[in-house]
Amino acid sequence: MSIRRRRPKWCVLLLVVLVVSLGVAWPAVADDGPPGVHPSAVDLTLAPGESREVGKRITTSSIPSNPDLHFLADTTSSMGAAIAGVRQSAGTIMDTVRRAQPSARFGVAEYRDVHADLVSYRVNQTLTADPGKVRAGIDQWVAQGGGDAxxxxxxxxxxxxxDSRAVRTDTTRIVAWFGDAPSHDPSGGHSLQETVAALQEANIRVVAVDSAGLDAHGQASAVTSGTGGVLLRGVAPDAIADAILRGIAAVEVTVAPHVTDCAPELSVLNSPEALVVPSGSVARFTEKITVAPDAAPGTYRCTVDYLVDGVSRGYVERNTVHVPGLRIDDSTVREGAAGTAPATFTVTLAPPGGRPVTVDYETADATATTPDDYAKTSGSLTFEPGETTKTVVVGVHGDLVDEKNEKFTVRLSAASGAGMVDPEGVGTITDDDRDGTFGCTGTSAELAGIAPVRANPAGYPCRDDDSAMPGGDLRAGGIVVRARELTATANRTPDDLAVPPGAGDTALGTAGLSSATVTAPGLTIEFGVIRAEASVTCVADAGGLKPELASTSNIARLSINGVPVDVGSVPSTIPLAIGALTLNDTSTDGTTVRQRAVTLTTKDAVLVLAEAGAGTTSSSLHPDGSACRSLEHFRRMR
Known part of the structure; x- marks a missing residue:
């Protein structure tokens, strides 16, 4: 009779009949660690399109997982010694199985000869986890009856x-069958072929222990080979219990990887697709992990569950794959007045690769153009294993042109060994030319628009200047002015406005005279020393610099028609018969300041003694700018 060998179906209870034969060696204990996947976690860095092979060792349990084990005994009269041996060692068998598989359950059944005995088959104990009940079931075995083979x-x-009573859906069903005689065929109305098919359908493994003639007609061989079991021949009656344990451990299991919960950017293939190995031994697979060619940089995960006989036994492996990515940071550089300033771009590879990574780079115009604003630059970068940063340096050309900030780009391309996170870096050239100019002026005396001593006339950019004369007279509109030691100065710091603005930059105007006498019909005004000063200074402010205006004036001595008037630096206005005399007057519009020590206003003329002015003016390109700011400072202040 030809019996087709068929592996048990997945996810169905497995009933294994233990068949022990002489010469079958006890499986070697695996030295690859406890049951499970080794390694159970893999952490790799792979480029898009790259693959890596990883060796996997799946150490199976020394006892098949979650077993439901039936003891099936021939209890005819010739089996007395064998029954006694199994009864004596039943506790050892159960303890050994439960140490490896705490969830194990056991059942007890017996058979005799259908022709000669009243009971040809009986279940002594259904499946249970209670060892006491199992021993009680075995104690029901009594060797009697039989007579023919x-x-x-x-x-x-x-x-x-x-029999589906108490069957669990995730067990390994095992039957330990021992006897010394073959079976009738058919037996109880069932043929050998029909029985093997039923065992296969129930996913039962049969392990048979032949103590004398169990396989005399080849029936035990057919049953064990058809169910994926084990046959042990020629076992002495007092060695049957040991043979049962050896047979359980020799039951073959099928290990097959099943990919679950896998990122679409990954594929995981195992070779071979499945392996049949004895319990307690190692199934070895080669796992190939591949990253999709279009995978974006990032971290991806894939789980593989190595099923045993189609059931998950917790032999789970977790793969983590990092796809490295390249990014280039932006760079900002001050233009400078001349020469070349470096714009440095940092290119980062994360995480570092396990093999060289290369990438090309090249500059491109935006609002900045080459060769006027920067030097065209291109090349290639190579990251050796473990390296994470490289730099690209672009030369920026300085000038004295007041202009807006300008931009260019550095673009990465043709990467090998990594993907792109941010392939474009923006280079910003900040214009550090001042967004305006200083103004400063000083006028010692002016009557009806005539000013013999003036430094840097108002309305012109501030420059270093001074003017002086020992004395002189001015006449207009019935007013006569006789002044002595007239001086006026204008001063700017720094002298070179091509340098970027800095705290302490100053424009200053001063004016003065040692004495003056003003006469008009019915009026004589005498002055001692007169001084006026106005300044603008760049001072630190949140995020940059701002202009700060200041002014002061002082009149040392004043008398009107011989009557002394105490003035000093206090602003005041004195009405006169011919008009008004204004002293220490300050006026400002927020960007400039004007300080006049003396102003005599009549209907015919205006006289000013010691006038100073200072301030900043914006450029046409930057109407909100000042000499204390460049575009760079303006950006920080905003």
Missing amino acids: PEDAINALYRLAV
Whole structure:
């Protein structure tokens, strides 16, 4: 009779009949660690399109997982010694199985000869986790009856196969069958072929222990080979218990990887697709992990569950794959007045690759153009394993042109070994030319628009200047002015406005005279020393610089028609018969300041003594600018 060998179906209870034969070696204990996947976690860095092979060792349990084990005994009269041995060692068998598989359950059944005995098949104990009940079931075995060689084993195996009482859905079903005689065929109305099919359908593994003639007709061989079990021949009656344990451990299991919860950017293939190995041994696979060619940089995960006989036993492996990415940062550089300033771009590879990574780079115009604003630059970068940063340096050309900030780009391309996170860096050239100019002026005396001593006339950019004369007279509109030691100065710091603005930059105007006498019909005004000063200074402010205006004036001595008037630096206005005399007058519009020590206003003329002015003016390109700011400072202040 030809019996087709068929592996048990996935996710169905497995009933294994233990068959022990002489010469079958006890499986070597695996030295690859406890049951499970080794390594259970893989952490790789791979480029898009790259693959890596990883060796996997799946150490199976020394006892098949979650077993439901039936003891099936031939209890005819010739089996007394064998029954006694199994009864004595039943506790050891159960303890050994439960140490490896705490969830194990056990059942007890017996058979005799259908022709000679009243009971040809009986279940002594249904599946239970209670060892006491199992021992009580085995104690029901009594060696009696029989007489002729064939017994009722085939019927007993069939009945166990179709008995679904207390069956669990994730067990390994095992039957430990021992006897010394073959079976009738058919037996109890069931043929050997029918019984093997029923065992296969129930996912039962049969392990048979032949103590004398169990396989005399080849029935035990057919059953064990058809169910993926084990046959042990020629076992002495007092060695059957040990053979049962050896047979359980020799039961083959099928290990097959099943990919679950896998990122679409990854594919995981195992070779071979499945392996059949004895319990307690190692199934070795080669796992190939591949990253999709279009995978974006990032971290991806994939889980592989190595199923045992189609059931998850917790042999789970977790793959983590990092796809490295390249990014280039932006760069900002001050233009400078001349020469070349470096704009440095940092290119980062994260995470570092396990092999060289290369990438090309090239500059491109935006609002900045080459060669006027920067030097065209291109090349290639190579990251050796473990390296994470490289730099690209672009030369920026300085000038004295007041202009807006300008931009250019550096673009990465043709990357090998990594993907792109940010392939474009923006270079910003900040214009550090001042967004305006200083103004400063000083006028010692002016009557009706005539000013013999003036430094840097108002309305012109501030420059270093001074003017002086020992004395002189001015006449207009009935007013006569006689002044002595007239001086006026204008001063700017720094002298070179091509340098960027800095705290302490100043424009200053001063004016003065040592004495003056003003006469008009019915009026004589005498002055001692007169001084006026106005300034604008760049001072630190949140995020940059701002202009700060200041002015002061002082009149040392004043008398009107011989009557002394105490003035000093206090602003005041004195009405006169011919008009008004205004002293220490300050006026400002927020960007400029004017300080006049003396102003005599009549209907015919205006006289000013010691006038100073200072301030900043914006450029046409930057109407909100000042000499204290460049575009760079303006950006920080905003």
